[in-house]
Amino acid sequence: MYPEFNHSIPRRKFIGDLSKTAAGLAVLGWQPGHLSLTVQQVMDLVLKEGNLSRIADTVDTLKTGHAAQPVTGIITTMFPTINVIQEAIKHKANFIIAHEPAFYNHKDDKGWVKDNGVLRQKLAMIDKHQIVIWRFHDYCHALQPDAVSYGVARKAGWERYYKTGQLSLTIPAISLKQLAQHLKTSLGISQVRVIGDLAQSCTRIALMPGAWGGQRQVNAVETEKPDVLIVGELSEWETAEYIRDANLLGQKKGLIVLGHSVSEEPGMEYFAEWLRPKLPGIKVTHVSSNDPFTWL
């Protein structure tokens, strides 16, 4: 039996496991196609290949299923929605690696809302098909480069401007309106929300896909001094009002809100590419979560 992937595993034991599993795969002449890896072995491999140190208090735990289950296929995605789970079933892939929660709250606490009927129905589907869900959030951002910001920069055609470890990048001057249009086109987003002078010139960009929280978003604008802040989502009473006031005070600070899921999706797409050659015996498929909203 493999231990559950949680922070109760002491570091020494974890390293020991690695040498028996993932590390052993390549070194000990593992041949693809005839060996079924377990969930635990895949997780170990990701951490080893990513040179990732264990994070003590991470949300990146198994949300459903067991670490000892043999993996029949891997789906990467942003949110393990019902659609994504159905796609996994179609692909006969029983292991979903998702960037965001399965149960509608950061810690995936199933008791967050009492008698949650939607959650109950979702769990029944997951149990029936023995789907294992691993949240891959903190480790994903800890990769060098951060898989999400790198994946987004790459998909936006900014790979040459991207510097590992830096929040901001400098691109050739473009108007705020053109930048918003470019992001819609390159990332495949139907609509975005913008604050600022659409004609203002943008060259320095603070790229913060996902939901970093108002304090970090506002702090990034104050310290990085970008022309424009790009986020996945925000609290309107925090970052949006700060940017609105900044512009009313004559400071040219643009803001583009992409939507959470679509803002980080290129990161999990990139992660699938990263993972694929490391697991030649297992099919790794990226399934997009897409924007949940219809804009009317």
Next chain:
Amino acid sequence: MYPEFNHSIPRRKFIGDLSKTAAGLAVLGWQPGHLSLTVQQVMDLVLKEGNLSRIADTVDTLKTGHAAQPVTGIITTMFPTINVIQEAIKHKANFIIAHEPAFYNHKDDKGWVKDNGVLRQKLAMIDKHQIVIWRFHDYCHALQPDAVSYGVARKAGWERYYKTGQLSLTIPAISLKQLAQHLKTSLGISQVRVIGDLAQSCTRIALMPGAWGGQRQVNAVETEKPDVLIVGELSEWETAEYIRDANLLGQKKGLIVLGHSVSEEPGMEYFAEWLRPKLPGIKVTHVSSNDPFTWL
């Protein structure tokens, strides 16, 4: 000198103040037009006329200025943006009663982000014009009826369906798409985000303008069992994903996201109407904060 309006004022002293100020206004034959009320007197009057018990740990404190300052005019609004402050200056009104924070975080902590240049510029404008800002959030929702939900229901033409103290109301059947269009038109909103089957019939509505947080939003859907949840804003990884999954699982649960500021604005508009006849000597003007976003 009047004490600052904060929770360090003992209840007995507060009641004593009331009897000297607001309560005295009507009873003791106060004549409009020749007496300048202080900020403290106006706040006391609001609490007295609203039958509001003091809330121990409220965010409804003075964010700028002093309680002893004589009031030259009152502006009600959702967010005390730079625009709203400029309007106040134009109206020669030095007292802004705002539903939401002035400084981009719930507690209006000025040190939330270090060396915040936008905040510094805003404070300089406020100081120069001696504008007093009172946040009127918790008390606003504590009014009977809750000024916000009542104000929104009234503006949407649902006054006859509104019941004080109830989160949900039942309206004549309407499709989700028509409902979204109706809210855009009646509340003056340019664009909304929707999840669900646009053709589904809606009659039971959970009306939650503003940002109640995912836990309360999801809990409301589970316990009130509405056809549609209407919110101001949400965390996408919480309520939006829950509603998306619900629909994918065959449950008809619509969601309409109005935007924070525009979703509660009718509440502060209603509050201005409520306050006006109680302060015949002071001009009370509602200034809309409006949607900060351009939708592209």
